[in-house]
Amino acid sequence: METKMLDAHIPLPLAERLDALAIDLALPRDEIVTEALAAWLDQEDRRRIVALRTIAAANTIVVVGHDRVIDWADSL
Template sequence: METKMLDAHIPLPLAERLDALALDLALPRDEIVTEAVTAWLDQEERRRIATLRTLAAANTIILVEHDRVIDWADSL
């Protein structure tokens, strides 16, 4: 797979946590970062799809007149 080099400035405490995790897991930092970015992007895509579906569903809602709702409630 082709790759692209990205530079990112992250807070020092986060970089230290990344270094410690990479050492503990004996994994390269770029592998951990790639997995984290992939998980974040997947989550954001799921959220976007859910939002679009919710908006589409909201556009198909059928409105019922207030009086009809009252009549229905009174009939119960």
């Protein structure tokens, strides 16, 4: 797979946690970061889809007139 080098400044405590995890899992840091970034992007894609579906559903809501609601309530 083709790759692209990215530079990122991250807070020192986060970098230290990443280093510790890399040692514990015996994995390269770039592999951990790549997996985490992919998971975050997938989550954001799912959130976007849910938001778009919610907007689409809101646009299909049928508005019922007040009189019809009163008539329905009276029929109960």
